[in-house]
Amino acid sequence: MNEKKKTIVIGSGAFGTALAAVFAHEGEDKVTLLGRNAGLIEAMRESRRHEAVLPGITLPEALNYTIDPSILGVADTVVLAVPAQAQRAAALYYAPYLSKDAVIVSAAKGIERASGRLITDVLNEALPHHHAGALSGPGFAIDLAGGKPIAMALAFRDRTLARETATILSGRTFRIYASGDPVGVQIGGALKNVLAIACGIVEGAELGESARAALIARGLAEMSRLAVAMGGEAETVRGLSGLGDLVLTGSSRQSRNFRYGVALAEGNFDNINAALVEGVYSASVASELAGSYGVQMPISNAVARVLDGKLGIPQALEDLMTRPITTE
Incomplete structure (x- = not known):
């Protein structure tokens, strides 16, 4: 150079x-x-x-x-x-x-x-x-x-x-x-924050590592569907911005989004500044985009409704577990 x-x-x-x-x-x-x-x-x-x-x-x-x-x-x-x-x-x-x-x-x-x-x-x-x-x-x-x-x-x-x-x-x-693929990279980066909040809820509610692994896998499917609907590529979301970032932020308390999910489940918001938690802003937008594009995103929708105070965590978990059985 x-x-x-x-x-x-x-x-x-x-x-x-x-x-x-x-x-x-x-x-x-x-x-x-x-x-x-x-x-x-x-x-x-x-x-x-x-x-x-x-x-x-x-x-x-x-x-x-x-x-x-x-x-x-x-x-x-x-x-x-x-x-x-x-x-x-x-x-x-x-x-x-x-x-x-x-x-x-x-x-x-x-x-x-x-x-x-x-x-x-x-x-x-x-x-x-x-x-x-x-x-x-x-x-x-x-x-x-x-x-x-x-x-x-x-x-x-x-x-x-x-x-x-x-x-x-x-x-x-x-x-x-x-x-x-800027669409895929950004959908992966934004939605992993929403899903990291969900992973934090799983941690705070002591639902176990198996539940978190399932959430990551199904959350990745949601990200892929929305990215494709918006003109991105599913393969992009399975890469660094998407899967890679979700695995990191969905399993560590270093992540603000993960810690916020834990706080939601435990009801303890000490030392949590919601204004700095990107997933709080992205959840409702992701839910609206899912509706606009006709994409099924039950986990992201559930997080948005919990954050908006429209759904309690126990009911959100029940709703997710009683959805109709489909193929993967």
Whole structure:
């Protein structure tokens, strides 16, 4: 690589900081973390730490920090690492600063609740002169920042652009697989959050590992059906963004969505901030999309009704177990 590429990660939360850290670790490209909290950004610059979300992690010396959005004028790749429901507002806010050739990557795993649209569609609308792709797959921020081996999928409509951007962002501990199926990648990333809540309910209700394994398998079938109905590919959902992410977040208390499901079952919401749980937003949207496309999604629908207070957990479990017997 003759000329260093310039990558900017917008969002100084756990995942945004972790992504910036792993990109900067490689030292091949110039990487900057762009945030809006001046105090936090200055503290990270001085200490190379973000203890609140990445305890024990020392951020790389090569990582730059700023609150100045004008830096976007020189960026080749811009990674939007803000929550799904904030992606549109962030895109519109930073749009005037973007270079005309900047490639946009969404690192959110969700569906816009207000419109029911996938995030790349939201970004294509907000930033019509830029290519927007989606990064998704199994990877906790603490593992990513700590340099542990992680693989994810990056999808653009243009598969060549996906390969080029994946090559730029991949490194020794972070392998990115290119995809031409942004629908499948995003449905997998969004619905795994909903299903992780269901897995947490199974954990909190002490229903056993066998029940969770069945839920993961049948939840994967739901994701596949919706992805195909929306123009995606079932095979994509059986990959990193979908099955891979669901296995991770559906079995670990490191996952906010899983912990929220446990809290629902146990009735204890101490230290749980529902505003940060993407599955809470995606559940009702997924249920509405299922209805619009005529897709059977009983688990996702049940989670949506539980979250909306329309169904109790015991009744939801009974309804799922007494559905008509069908073939798999």
